[in-house]
Amino acid sequence: MIMESKRKKESPSSPESTQFPDEVLERVLAFLTSHKDRSSVSLVCKDWYNAERWSRTHVFIGNCYSVSPEILARRFPNIRSVTLKGKPRFSDFNLVPQNWGADIHAWLVAFADKYPFLEELRLKRMTVSDESLEYLAANFQNFKVLSLLSCDGFSTDGLAAIATHCKNLTELDIQENGVEDRSGSWLSCFPESFTSLEVLNFASMSAEVNFDALERLVSRCKSLKVLKVNKSISLEQLQKLLTRAPQLVELGTGSFSQELTTRQYAELESAFNNCKNIHTLSGLWEATALYLPVLYPACANLTFLNLSYTALQGGDLAKLLVHCPRLQRLWVLDTVEDKGLEAVGSYCPLLEELRVFPADPFDEEIIHGVTEEGFVAVSFGCRRLHYVLYFCRQMTNAAVATIVQNCPDFTHFRLCIMNPGQPDYLTNEPMDEAFGAVVKTCTKLQRLSVSGLLTDLTFEYIGKYAKNLETLSVAFAGNSGRGMECVLGGCPKLRKLEIRDCPFGDEALLSGLEKYESMRSLWMSACNVTMNGCRQLARKMPRLNVEVMKEDGSDDSQADKVYVYRTVAGPRRDAPPSVLTL
């Protein structure tokens, strides 16, 4: 109400504008959570734009360099929750130089000034230093949620600061980061008076934590719903934790192999039996067939099972899956082989997502793993399948055609035939028809990763049929730049395009001139793009940042790695010497 008069001065209402007073409109808009909906709302008229910006509490920024903290704060004064993504995705695979950027600190300083009541921060592929974590802990009294995924630059010292000072913390989620794991003592920093934790995930950290401190923490945090511990926690310790927290909804176990006495085994089984609410299970390092049965009682309501760190055989997976009829998401290692995937098809009719990771990605001697047969078997049994990530060493066009015929609702189809440029192993033909079948049949397709021997035809298909495609990843494919031109010309909803090791040159790059402003970003590495081409792009499109990363010993005229993205913040000033902004 106090804000009302201030706002009315800023936006003089026009005769045909809404009859609602601003505060009512704001109340209504507060129910809108999707940022896409909110973007649409803000375009209706000036009143709605203002009502939306005052009522928005959560902001999602897919590329931290697309906007500056100052611009953000100017538009949205009441933000409580921020999600930020930094480095290009290929940094996960070591393709981005060290010190590339995406440092959170400048954002935190701006937030301390403009959003002192900030509650939630979710970061992906950002650089976060201990100093930043300490700053965060010291400057935001209401801070509740910290989620760091694939970030780097911090150590357990920074986490200690968070644990010590964030009195209202409800969520601490540390996943797959480049953390310097100095010691597990950070966990002991949560004060005895601290009871608000609901989510604790330190599964990907290696240092041993003080178990007593953990047990006491779990005991006193009655609202704890998600607990994912690291490998240092033994089965015996897990049993104790489960006894303290039978209300858990998501559990990540520690190491799942230990010599247990009969009594300990029974106690563990009983502990799992008491956990009636678990719907997500992960961890399970070194789990063997011997101890998996203790899980069975807890599997009835399981919807997500992550076995991607467990080298399980097909038969043992089958025995486990019999107890998981409600499974919707499954992640496994390819040690389960086709036999294991047949079991998936048999026992998990409600499956929507399957990810199969390679246990030995760099070993050429290995001829095991999964083949096209396993994938086909899953498609026959799991008709609701819409998300797949599949690493394999052989595939055929016919198999993929069958798969999408069985499962036409794919939204995410990520197929990685691990040997670059490998054809259909039965016919020796390119894999064009496979991906052609995918884009023709799966009209809802949003994300596609292609692999195998591919000609320009694949990209003609993609451009012609993939009308809902938003993200495309391409490697070692295509004959000429025409492939890229087809995609840029044909996919209206394309937002992210990442390409490596393809014969696409300047002409292809420049064919997307107008397109790039409607996309989040473009990545091209080890293609045939030159510095001249990049300079041309930068010159013609001032609202794009065109960044080139050169490699040691390469030709001066070659643009080894190119990252292009739209921005309202102008060229960035924090690029390291290895990154040239054109």
Added chain:
Amino acid sequence: MEGRVTYENDDLNLKATELRLGLPGTDETDDHEQAISTARNNKRPSPDTTDDCVNKSRSDEAAPVAKAQIVGWPPIRSYRKNTLQPKKTEAEAPGIYVKVSMDGAPYLRKIDLKVYKGYPELLKALENMFKFTIGQYSEREGYKGSEYAPTYEDKDGDWMLVGDVPWDMFMTSCKRLRIMKGSEARGLGCGV
């Protein structure tokens, strides 16, 4: 499917700078091997280094380079790679990778010195890799009994006989290996 890319308004003379698959003077084909060779040979061939010339001729061969050479492939996050495979890592991980050439062999190989515990293991691996035998090492005479001598280029740019210095010192000073053959090899063995 077009075999050639056409350039309209070729103001920048893009055609002249177009990087095409295959050797100059050849047309584009759908050759499967070219897809692989593009992956490894995106650098323009420079006459200076022998490596690139060797790579170009390799595009005619079916034998692919070991998968471990391709940075960032297969696309698996570092955390997952390191968790499952703490020992087996790819090219850019902290291993000591050096090129190995053998006189008369069509292409070079690359090995990770960290994988070997000492000279005997290394020499055995080289013998297996290039299908030849190294003679007996002696400080006085070098490698006796075969026409091959394993040599390495050290940090100072000098060519040294493998085996003279302690293994650890060798690991840190070795920049590349070369298996010499014939008279050159014998020359190195003559305690100069």
